[in-house]
Structure formats: C-alpha cells, structure tokens
Amino acid sequence: MRETQSRRDEGTADTTSLHERERGLLWHPYGALSDGSHFAVSGASGPRVDLVDREGRRLTALDAMSSWWSVVHGYRHPDIDEAVARQLESFSHVMFGGLTHAPAVGLAERLVAVTPAGLDHVFLADSGSVSVEVALKLAVQHQRALGRTRGRFLALRGAYHGDTTGAMSVCDPVTSMHADFNAVLTPQVFAPLPPGPHASDAELHEWCAAVDALCDRHGHELAGIIVEPLFQGAGGMRPYHVRALQHLRTRAGELGAVLIADEIATGFGRTGSAFASERAGITPDIMCVGKALTGGYMTLAAVLCTAEIAQVISDSSHRALMHGPTFMANPLACAAACASLDLLFDTSDGQPAWARSITRLSRGLRTHLAPAATLPGVADVRVVGGIGVIEMRERVDIGAVTATAAQHGVWLRPFGTNIYTMPPYIAADDDIERIATAMAAAAGGQP
Numbered sequence: 001m002r003e004t005q006s007r008r009d010e011g012t013a014d015t016t017s018l019h020e021r022e023r024g025l026l027w028h029p030y031g032a033l034s035d036g037s038h039f040a041v042s043g044a045s046g047p048r049v050d051l052v053d054r055e056g057r058r059l060t061a062l063d064a065m066s067s068w069w070s071v072v073h074g075y076r077h078p079d080i081d082e083a084v085a086r087q088l089e090s091f092s093h094v095m096f097g098g099l100t101h102a103p104a105v106g107l108a109e110r111l112v113a114v115t116p117a118g119l120d121h122v123f124l125a126d127s128g129s130v131s132v133e134v135a136l137k138l139a140v141q142h143q144r145a146l147g148r149t150r151g152r153f154l155a156l157r158g159a160y161h162g163d164t165t166g167a168m169s170v171c172d173p174v175t176s177m178h179a180d181f182n183a184v185l186t187p188q189v190f191a192p193l194p195p196g197p198h199a200s201d202a203e204l205h206e207w208c209a210a211v212d213a214l215c216d217r218h219g220h221e222l223a224g225i226i227v228e229p230l231f232q233g234a235g236g237m238r239p240y241h242v243r244a245l246q247h248l249r250t251r252a253g254e255l256g257a258v259l260i261a262d263e264i265a266t267g268f269g270r271t272g273s274a275f276a277s278e279r280a281g282i283t284p285d286i287m288c289v290g291k292a293l294t295g296g297y298m299t300l301a302a303v304l305c306t307a308e309i310a311q312v313i314s315d316s317s318h319r320a321l322m323h324g325p326t327f328m329a330n331p332l333a334c335a336a337a338c339a340s341l342d343l344l345f346d347t348s349d350g351q352p353a354w355a356r357s358i359t360r361l362s363r364g365l366r367t368h369l370a371p372a373a374t375l376p377g378v379a380d381v382r383v384v385g386g387i388g389v390i391e392m393r394e395r396v397d398i399g400a401v402t403a404t405a406a407q408h409g410v411w412l413r414p415f416g417t418n419i420y421t422m423p424p425y426i427a428a429d430d431d432i433e434r435i436a437t438a439m440a441a442a443a444g445g446q447p
C-alpha cells in the first residue's frame with residue numbers, strides 16, 4: 001500500500017487521479033472543500049509551471065502570480081537549489097533555543113545590510129502572519145517595558161496583514177473577509193483609505209486631519225501604527241501617497257507609538273525600491289518581511305527593529321522578546337533566503353539585480369497593459385514597479401479569468417475587482433507581453 005502510494009505521488013503519469021483523490025478531502029486557501037477542479041502541478045522551472053487539468057490535459061503556463069508574489073527568481077533556480085541541497089547534506093533542522101547556526105546568522109547579517117539604515121536587530125518567524133504577530137507583541141512589550149499598558153493599534157482601511165488572530169485584527173474590518181471573527185478580535189482604530197499617489201493637497205490635508213483626530217482620541221492607548229508602506233496588496237492592489245506615510249511616521253513618533261512597516265508584499269524591490277519605506281524617506285521602528293524572502297522556496301519571515309526598541313526590551317524584566325516557534329530559523333529556509341538575497345542584491349552589473357529586473361518589468365507592463373484601459377468594464381490600469389493591475393468596475397469571475405488566461409498559457413488568480421500580475425523577476429520581455437495579453441483577454445471577457 002505504502003509503495004503504491006509513493007509511486008503514485010512520484011509519477012506524473014497518474015496525475016489525473018490527483019483530482020479525484022483530493023475531492024472532498026483537502027481545503028485550499030479561502031476555498032470550499034476541493035471539488036477536484038484545481039489544476040495539478042507536475043513540475044515547474046524558470047517562470048513556468050506545468051499544469052494538468054482534471055481531464056488529463058497538460059499545459060505549461062507562465063506563472064504571472066510568482067506563487068503569491070514569492071517565487072521572484074523563478075522555479076528551480078540553480079543557486080537556490082544548490083544552497084538548499086548543500087544545507088540538506090549538513091542538517092535540515094535544529095531547535096533554535098540554545099543553539100545557533102551559520103544559515104541563521106548569515107541571513108540576519110544580510111537582512112540588516114539590505115534593509116533601511118537603523119533596523120539592526122532580527123527575529124526570524126515562520127510566516128508573514130506570524131511575523132506580524134511578533135511585531136505586534138514587540139510593540140506591546142516595548143510599551144510595557146516603558147511602564148505603559150497600551151495595547152491597541154492604528155491601522156488603515158484597505159489593509160491586509162495576514163490571517164492569524166492579531167494580524168486579522170489590523171486588516172480592513174469590512175473588506176478583509178475577517179468580519180466573522182469580530183467576536184475574538186481586538187477592536188483596533190482604523191484610519192480612512194489613504195489618498196492615492198495623485199491626490200490633491202486638499203485631499204491629503206483632509207486625510208491627515210482625520211488621522212490627527214483619531215490620534216487625539218486614541219493616542220494614549222496606541223502601542224503602534226501598522227501599515228503596508230505605499231502599496232496595499234491583498235486589500236486591493238492600491239498604491240497611496242508618500243505624504244500619507246510620512247504623516248503616520250511623524251504622528252507615531254509624537255505619540256510614543258511604534259511604526260510597524262509590513263513589507264511582506266512590498267519588500268525586495270517589488271514596488272520599485274528595495275523597500276517601499278525608502279521611497280518615502282522614512283525608517284519604521286519595526287519592519288516585517290516575508291513572501292519573497294526565500295525566493296518562494298519555503299515559508300520564512302523576519303521582523304527587524306531599531307536599536308532603541310531592542311535596548312528597551314533588553315533592559316526590561318524579561319530581557320527577551322516573548323516568542324519562540326518550534327521551527328524558528330529553519331536552516332533549509334535560511335539557506336534558501338541567503339541565496340535569494342545574494343541574487344537580488346548582486347551588484348556585479350553596477351546596480352542591484354532586483355533594480356535592473358524591476359525597471360524592465362515595469363517598462364514591459366506599462367507598454368503592454370496600456371491598451372486595456374479602453375476596454376469596457378475597466379475602471380483603471382496601473383503599474384507600480386513590478387506589479388501590473390487591471391481594475392474592473394465589477395467583481396471578476398475568478399473561474400472565467402483563470403480559464404481565459406490558461407488558454408493564453410498564463411496562470412492568473414484574480415481577486416475582488418482586480419486582474420493583476422506580479423511576475424517573477426526573471427520573466428523575459430516576451431513573457432511580460434504574453435501575460436499582459438492574457439490579462440487584457442480576461443478583462444475583455446468580463447461583463
């Protein structure tokens with residue numbers, strides 16, 4: 001039985017039965033129990049995934065999603081494959097309590113080197129959501145160490161920070177799909193949607209005044225302010241004005257609240273700067289990174305903080321950041337992350353490799369997505385760094401968009417009103433053209 005099973009799992013010959021085997025068995029993200037309709041993946045390399053549908057038809061598709069924004073170097077990158085294989089031959093996991101290892105130390109050194117100046121201390125977490133929990137706990141512990149019992153956060157409408165309980169509490173309370181859990185969520189303080197990049201002075205002024213009013217009312221109970229800097233991802237693929245972020249930076253400082261930058265989606269070049277915070281010329285007190293951290297090989301995230309915060313924690317009665325997951329600093333994941341960062345920040349071409357890639361992706365997306373702006377039903381077409389979005393007026397039909405894109409050899413997974421791409425950084429110019437064509441075709445087929 002065991003043998004049959006493993007042979008089945010290895011072989012791609014029998015992938016059609018995967019659909020049958022998972023039907024009614026497995027849940028997928030924010031989905032009903034599987035109805036057996038998902039594409040099965042039989043392999044992947046570079047920017048492409050090999051898919052098999054339930055009828056056994058095979059197709060190879062460009063992964064325009066980079067597997068939820070993480071696989072920036074594409075699949076089976078030789079450097080990351082090698083780094084993980086080398087670590088596997090050494091040891092794949094050890095507890096991080098009382099022990100340390102080269103992949104973790106090397107990763108922390110690299111993260112401090114590439115993130116905004118002033119973020120000098122690192123905590124490794126298992127996933128993006130967990131890193132947000134750690135950031136919130138760090139902020140609360142920091143307040144407590146200063147003799148304050150503050151435990152609430154100011155967050156933005158339209159925000160997405162993850163699916164765990166603390167993270168859910170700072171997501172948009174209406175649009176984030178978390179409303180069912182209000183009974184267990186800390187009620188946080190929400191500022192209105194931040195004004196867009198082209199907002200007028202009057203709009204900015206009005207928004208800042210609304211934030212100030214919330215700060216006046218709740219400042220004494222705020223442990224921190226948490227934001228996705230300059231670009232809200234899963235909450236709507238929406239860029240916003242640098243002055244809004246700068247205002248939150250100023251207000252956090254004045255209130256004695258920490259500013260947490262959730263760069264899980266925006267980090268590592270995706271929006272056109274290494275970290276979005278840098279484009280606003282601000283340094284957060286705490287920063288979360290994840291998603292692309294391991295080049296999409298494994299789950300891993302990190303929380304960075306300033307020397308000032310680390311000092312307050314070190315001087316407190318615990319002296320410790322009170323968190324410590326079983327798989328903290330998993331060596332395989334850290335090895336993948338080190339290799340990924342070395343690729344991203346390689347400057348042998350004069351500028352960091354991510355910058356060259358994003359400039360190219362941005363140009364391609366702008367050129368090839370522009371015609372979609374005139375399609376009926378399209379509300380907006382925008383490109384931010386290596387992100388391309390066709391925003392529709394109505395919610396999109398996920399199944400229809402996916403099917404149309406697949407016919408064009410592209411894997412898309414839209415949400416809400418957005419048909420979007422965050423292609424792997426290694427996608428070639430004609431890959432970008434194909435992705436844009438598929439997105440326009442999918443948008444054209446929508447009501």
Ligand SMILES: *Cc1c(COP(=O)(O)O)cnc(C)c1O
Pocket residue numbers: 127128129130132160161162163228233234262263264265266290291
């Ligand atoms: C994806 C995401 C998270 C959650 O990360 P997971 O690894 O899915 O837990 C948190 N914040 C932002 C901005 C994200 O895009």
